Amino acid sequence: MRITLLCIGKTDDPQLKAMIDKFEQRLKHYIHFHLVLLPDVKNAKSLSMDVQRAKEAVLIEKHVSPGDQLILLDEHGKAYRSVEFAEYLNKLMVSSTQHVVFVIGGPYGFDKRIYQQAKAQLSLSKMTFSHQMIRLLFVEQLYRAFTILKREPYHHE
DSSP states (O other): OEEEEEEESOOOOHHHHHHHHHHHHHHTTTSEEEEEEEOOOTTGGGSOHHHHHHHHHHHHHTTOOTTSEEEEEEEEEEEOOHHHHHHHHHHHHHTTOOEEEEEEOBTTBOOHHHHHHOSEEEESOSSOOOHHHHHHHHHHHHHHHHHHHTTOTTOOO
16 A cells, blocks of 8 residues: 655745654655645635635645545544554555545645545544644654554554
């Protein structure tokens, strides 16, 4: 199985970027993981929320193939404990899922088209975090999930 994390915009904070890179490198020991940074929509401040979401949808769709398992990181999604998330990933792997694409959208969420294409929605917290922070939280949780599945000591229950 391959996992891709699509993110709108780049990570500006060098400390956050370094931590994201650290977990990205660690993940390579467990799975084929790829982080894709999609460019911010040009002139976004002059666009309505709907137009901005539609333009972001076009960028997202370029990286999703028909057989991919598209999962949106969304505040209204299902919340898992870390062990439950590991079990969810394990079910995807044993079901012969070839490619899972997780997406962190722009500041206004996702276009309706993207919601319709998604197989699931995942929430990392009931709290709101910056899109850059969510990247770090997600890659850490992904790493944690694989250490749980491998019964390695990173996660303590």
